[in-house]
Amino acid sequence: MTYYLAKAGATVRLVERAQLNSAASSQNAGSLHFQLEYRMIENGSEAARKAAEAMPLHLDAQNAWAGLEKELGMPVGVSQHGGFMVAETPQQIETLKQKVMLERASGLDVELLDGAQVRSRAPYLSEQILGAAFCATEGKADPRSCVLAYAAAAARLGARINSGLGVSTLNYEHGVWRVHFSDGSECMARTLAITAGAWSGRIAAMAGVSLPVSPVALTMTTTVRTSPMISHLIQHAGRRLSLKQTGDGNILIGGGWPARLHHVNGVIDLDRRPELLISSLTGNMSAALAVVPALKKLSILRVWTGTTALVADQLPLLGEVPKSHGLYIATGGSAFTLGPTYARLLAERILGRPATLDITPFDPRRFGSLTLA
Amino acid sequence: MKLETLNYDLVVVGAGPAGLTAALLASDAGLHVAVIDEQAAPGGQIFRQPPSTFNAPPSSAFASYPFGQKLLAQARNNIRIKWYFSTCAWGVFHPEKGGVQLAIVEGEHSHLLDCSKLLIATGAYDLPVAFPGWTLPGVMTAGGIQTLLKSQFLCSAQRYVLAGSHPLLLLLAGQLVDAGAQIEEVAIARPRPKVCELLAGWRALPGHWRMFGQLAGILFKLWRKGVPLRFSTIVTRVQGKEGVERVTLSNVDTNWDILPGTERHHLADGLAIGYGLLASTELARQAGCSVNWNPERGGWVVDHDDTMRTSLEHIYVAGEPCGVAGAEMAHCQGRLAGISIVAALRPDSTLSAISARRALGRAKPFADTVATFFAPRLDALTKLADSETLICRCEDVTAGQVCDFLKKHPHVSSVNSVKLACRSGMGPCQGRYCQHTVAHLVSAERNIAVNQTGAYTAQAPVKPIPLASLALVQQD
Numbered sequence: 001m002t003y004y005l006a007k008a009g010a011t012v013r014l015v016e017r018a019q020l021n022s023a024a025s026s027q028n029a030g031s032l033h034f035q036l037e038y039r040m041i042e043n044g045s046e047a048a049r050k051a052a053e054a055m056p057l058h059l060d061a062q063n064a065w066a067g068l069e070k071e072l073g074m075p076v077g078v079s080q081h082g083g084f085m086v087a088e089t090p091q092q093i094e095t096l097k098q099k100v101m102l103e104r105a106s107g108l109d110v111e112l113l114d115g116a117q118v119r120s121r122a123p124y125l126s127e128q129i130l131g132a133a134f135c136a137t138e139g140k141a142d143p144r145s146c147v148l149a150y151a152a153a154a155a156r157l158g159a160r161i162n163s164g165l166g167v168s169t170l171n172y173e174h175g176v177w178r179v180h181f182s183d184g185s186e187c188m189a190r191t192l193a194i195t196a197g198a199w200s201g202r203i204a205a206m207a208g209v210s211l212p213v214s215p216v217a218l219t220m221t222t223t224v225r226t227s228p229m230i231s232h233l234i235q236h237a238g239r240r241l242s243l244k245q246t247g248d249g250n251i252l253i254g255g256g257w258p259a260r261l262h263h264v265n266g267v268i269d270l271d272r273r274p275e276l277l278i279s280s281l282t283g284n285m286s287a288a289l290a291v292v293p294a295l296k297k298l299s300i301l302r303v304w305t306g307t308t309a310l311v312a313d314q315l316p317l318l319g320e321v322p323k324s325h326g327l328y329i330a331t332g333g334s335a336f337t338l339g340p341t342y343a344r345l346l347a348e349r350i351l352g353r354p355a356t357l358d359i360t361p362f363d364p365r366r367f368g369s370l371t372l373a
Numbered sequence: 374m375k376l377e378t379l380n381y382d383l384v385v386v387g388a389g390p391a392g393l394t395a396a397l398l399a400s401d402a403g404l405h406v407a408v409i410d411e412q413a414a415p416g417g418q419i420f421r422q423p424p425s426t427f428n429a430p431p432s433s434a435f436a437s438y439p440f441g442q443k444l445l446a447q448a449r450n451n452i453r454i455k456w457y458f459s460t461c462a463w464g465v466f467h468p469e470k471g472g473v474q475l476a477i478v479e480g481e482h483s484h485l486l487d488c489s490k491l492l493i494a495t496g497a498y499d500l501p502v503a504f505p506g507w508t509l510p511g512v513m514t515a516g517g518i519q520t521l522l523k524s525q526f527l528c529s530a531q532r533y534v535l536a537g538s539h540p541l542l543l544l545l546a547g548q549l550v551d552a553g554a555q556i557e558e559v560a561i562a563r564p565r566p567k568v569c570e571l572l573a574g575w576r577a578l579p580g581h582w583r584m585f586g587q588l589a590g591i592l593f594k595l596w597r598k599g600v601p602l603r604f605s606t607i608v609t610r611v612q613g614k615e616g617v618e619r620v621t622l623s624n625v626d627t628n629w630d631i632l633p634g635t636e637r638h639h640l641a642d643g644l645a646i647g648y649g650l651l652a653s654t655e656l657a658r659q660a661g662c663s664v665n666w667n668p669e670r671g672g673w674v675v676d677h678d679d680t681m682r683t684s685l686e687h688i689y690v691a692g693e694p695c696g697v698a699g700a701e702m703a704h705c706q707g708r709l710a711g712i713s714i715v716a717a718l719r720p721d722s723t724l725s726a727i728s729a730r731r732a733l734g735r736a737k738p739f740a741d742t743v744a745t746f747f748a749p750r751l752d753a754l755t756k757l758a759d760s761e762t763l764i765c766r767c768e769d770v771t772a773g774q775v776c777d778f779l780k781k782h783p784h785v786s787s788v789n790s791v792k793l794a795c796r797s798g799m800g801p802c803q804g805r806y807c808q809h810t811v812a813h814l815v816s817a818e819r820n821i822a823v824n825q826t827g828a829y830t831a832q833a834p835v836k837p838i839p840l841a842s843l844a845l846v847q848q849d
Contacts, residue, residue, distance in 0.1 A: 019790040026793050144793040148782055163784040224801055224837055248768075248796065276833055278466050278476065278485065285844035296844075299837040301801065304830075 001195055001330065003072075003150045004347035006157035013187065014151070014159060015179075017166035017199075021147045024197045027306030028336045029220055029254040030077070030143040031233055031242050032065050034058040034108060035085055035135050037334065038240060039256055040314065041099050047314075048102060053361055054315055054333060055106035057341050060357055062137040064340040074149040076141055077247050083138025083233030084113075084122060086129045086291060092238040096133045099237070103133075110135050124229055126293050138233045140244045143336060170206040172325055177207075191326040191350055195343075198270055198307040200317075200331040209321050212312035212367055213331055217259035217274030219305050221284060223298040225249035234291060241287040251298065257284045259305035274305040308335065312367070318342055319349065319363035329364060381407045381455070383714055384475050384488040386462045386656060389417020390441065390700045391692030392494035393448050394707030395714065400454050402715040402722060407455040407486060409462045409477055415448040416441075417496055418516065419700045421523045432523065433548070437584055438700045464833030465491065465660035465688070473660075473687045476833065483842040490687050490714045493657045494707060497650040497671055497693035500749060501806045503764045503772070504757035506611030507646075515545045515647030528554045530643025534620040536608035537647030538562040539747050540588070545645060547591035550598055557639040559595065560606035560622050562629050562648065563747065570746070577742035580735055607631065609757060611644055620644050629753030649749035650697045655803070657694055658831035661685060666824035669748040670696035672809060673828045680713035680726075681706055689714060698740035705733040751823070755813035764814075765807040767800020775811060779818040786819045787827045788812050801837050804829040 002014040040051035065078050087093045096112065103110045111134045118132045119125055155161055166182035176188045194203045198215040230245040241255035257280035262269040281303060289295050311317045311332035321327040328350055330342040345359050385396045388410035400406045408415075416422055416432075420441045423429045435442045448454075457477060466474040468487070475486045499514030506512070513529055515537060521527040522545075532555045535542050546559050578585070595602055603622075607629060610621040624635035652671035654664060663684040664673040674696045681689045691710040692703035709729040715722050758764055760773030778795050779785060788811050791797060797811050798804030808829050815826040 016784075019787050020784050021790055021793050022787070148785075148794055151784060152782065161784050164786065223840060273830070275467065276464070278464075278474070281833075282843050285840055289841065289844040296841045298840050299801075300834055300840050300843070301837050302799075302803070302832050303834065304832050 001193060001343040001347050002159045002161070003154040003157070004344050005350065006154045006159040008347065008351055010351065012154070012159045013189070014154070014161045015165050015167060015181065016161075016163045017182070019163050020151050020161070021144060024306050024308050024335070025147045026144045027220065027304060028143050028308065029242055029244075029252055030140050030246070030336065031244065032061070032078075032080065032137075032139045032141055032337050033083060033233060033235060033242070033334065034062055034138055034337070035083065035103060035110060035133060035235070036099055037256075038236060038238075041095055041237070045098055048099060051314055052102050052106050054338075055103065055108060056357055057316065057338050057362075059107055061338050061341045064344065065139075065141060066137070068141075068340060072149045072153045074145070074152065076146045076149050078139070078141045079247065080137050080139035081231045082134060082136045083235065084118060084125075084132040084134055085235040085237050086118065086125065086132040087237045088128050088130060088290070089238060090130065093131050096131065096237050100133050108135065109137075122230075122232055124292055124294055125234075126291055128290060133237075140233055140246070142246065146339075167203065167206065170203075172207070175325075177326065191328065193328040193330070193346065193350065195330050197331060197335065198309045200309055200329060202270070204321070204329065207321075207324065207327055209324060209327065211317065211321075211329065211364060213309050213317060214312075215261060215268055215270060215307045216310045217261045217305055217307050218254065219257040219259050219276060219280045219284065219303065220252065220254040221281065221303045222253070222301050223251040223295070224301045226251065226298060229294060230292065236287065236291065239287045240284065241291060243288055243292065250301065251295065253284055253288045255284065255287065257281075261307070270307065274307060276303055276305055316342065316362045317364055318346060318359050319365070322365045379407075379484065379486050381405050381486060381488040382718055383407075383490045383492060384409065384473075384486050385492045385494060386475070387417065387494035387496055387692070388412070388415040388448070388456075388458075389419060389494060389496050389692060389703060390438070390444065391703035391707035391710070392417070392492065393444050394704050395492050395494065395691060395711035396454055397444070397447050397451060398708060398711035399715055400451060402719065402724060404715060404718060406453070407457060407488070409457045409460050409475070411459065411461050413458050415456075416445055418520070420445055421520060423524055423526065427526075429526070434700070437587060438704070440704055441700070444704075461836055461838065462656060463835055463838050465656060467661075478834075478838045478842050481839055481842050483838065489718055490689060491660075492689045492691060492710055492714065493660070493662075493675070493683075493694055494690070494692045494703070495653040495656055495694050497652050497697050498805065499647070500649040500651050500809070502646055502648055502754050502757065503762050503807070503810050504608060504610060505759055505762050506613070506617075508763055508766050509611055509613050509617055510615065511613070511617030511642055512611055512644045512646065515539070515541050515645045516650075518643075518645050519545055519548065522548050522552060526552070528552050530617070530641070531555060532557060532641045533643040533645055534558055534560065534608070534622070534639050534641045535645040535647065536560040536562075536606075536620075536622065537645070537649075538749055539647045539649045540743065542645065542647035543588065543591050545647065546600065547594055550594055550600070554643075556595070556598075556600045557620075557641050558606075558622065559600060559602045560608060561602070561604045562607045562625060562750070563604060564627055565604040566746070574742045574746065576738040579738075581739050607753075607757070608644065608646070609636065617642050617644050625753070629750040630756070648754060649747070650693065651805070651809070652694050652697055654694045655805075655831045655835040657683065657688070657690060658828065659833050659835050660688055662688055662690070664828070667696055668751055668823070669744045670698065681710035682713065697744070699743065701736045702733070702740045705729065705736050709733060751809055752813055752817075755810050755817070758810060764810045765797035765800065767802050767806070768796040768798075770795050770797040770807070772810070772814065775814050776818065779815065786815060786821060786825075788815060788829055789827055791815060792829060798829050803835070
């Protein structure tokens, strides 16, 4: 968002407590998924219908990613060769059918393929795969370089960026926000935007606002590099699985397997990396191997955990915090895939420009009294 | 989905002097003990033995460390301990039910070992140094060349140059001469020791005459063979088509900075690098043990109290991971750790730590003297890499790429951020080769202390493991 604001000529300062690419922004899987995810369809058709409300954002993100490298003038590993959501059982095929109907109704171009069609496009997939939903614009990007590319582009446009600088207090006084930093310095701003991922709830609390944002700890695994074998994004309709091969040749395996958040005196300790659960690792690898049998001969190089932010109703939290004065937030949901979209739309809103997309369904206002200071 | 789980009182990772001492002591005290080691037999790097089918004299390391022979014999005869050889310990987990869980992989199979106490005695590895030509075949660490000599009686080359500053280099020189190899020069980076320095080291002497005698013997051997031993000399470049052909050395000042115009060359087909050792702390750091920065003792080393317990209640450490200090210290720390663990699990035990602490106290002055006398100048070693030099050989990242990145991204000041952006440290060695070079590059570019750049995050698996070892297990 710093980039989009700076591009519009606003005076922007970005403050990061640690390093720019040190948390979820670089730890996430780098999936560009525009189909509904497993977490959105695992709880029945009503929940899926609710999740599909965010589909306009998905549609916008398809194009945002396609043009991002040109926009930033730097490669960020965008590759959109399509993505499968595979099914291994007749029941999962049924789920896919309903999902595809829902998505088509929302304007997403999705095909339903049978097992033979799937394997003709992706011969590396197991014989066990009975069918899949295919979305041609899905793919991947490199999260390790996206944040830095945005930062470099924003800095070129005159944005001020500080890493290693935390926020200590936020106070609204005499029509401006007064921000105290961890090094004792302070600054004043007319507008504050919270884009702190899992920390969003805590920062909002500093401003006297309670938001229903919860940290969720997840697990990712990468194999050693291998020759190109998987060009698509793979997801699963009945198991937690996301799988892709990076441009460097590593195969990234994830899909929402939990890790354990540390607690101090009953409060989640966001400063410690969540603890890896062996059950998540074995479960995730079993799912991966069932879908892509050729993984059998590869070694695991690294497993890591990270913390993302989910909102109570699983939809994004995007817009101005009600009853506040110039306090904005963007978090929740598929925040990597939708990141460029969130940022552009919120910048638009902050600058008071006409909305290119209606973001009122994602407004923090929907939680009503919860957001009262 | 479940992996096979086994229960022990104590699991020891590493069957070197520290691990063996603790495991035997704990087993004798009645604990149910398992020992994990990547090698096929006990002994660690220091007491590595040739295969039993070789008709060979006992290891020369027994001459320096007489306790070794007895330790190995006891280990070989102990059938109460469960030995997991040719096995890699790849992760420590903290189950909610308490205790510690260690994940190991043996061939294609992973297992979980549940234990009340875990002892990490994972040793050390050679300090990698990146200079132009260091990835050419024929350039090896002193420890690597020694491994071939000890286990298979193989010389990796015929004409060697030895460059470094660690006493291991002199030991290797003696072994290579005995094996019939030719040594063009032994180049030591530190200045020739002054008389006052030698006198200041007197506290190292008691109990270590044997080692000084051995050292004198090696120096005499080199002198008789006409092998030049030069101080204030560093390796700056290696050239060759398919392997080492020409080694370039330069003189350095007391900070190990190169004195221009002092270059000279040797024709050689082997180069041994022995600037020091790094503590192998990946497993301890992955477990969550706190560490401190100690460049004289092998980089990031594991914090422990006077019972060898780490910052985590059930995890102990002994030997090089808590500061590189040699086999004798490792032996003493292993004994103390073993006694502490027995005392923690068997409160009625009559074992006393007093004599173990005394032995540790007697070994320490020698280890301290060696550490200060031979401390590697990591800052100067980093400057040997020019912009074209690979610093991460797994992912082909050059020093120039890292420096350019740091110039373009002024907000970055940690080794982990550089890793994410440049891929240095992302390959199969998991950063063991490049961490120190990257840390010093960040430190120099940002003008911050090396320890402020952080350590690469240690993650499970601490070494690559077969994916199938986790997935091919029976379903619930």
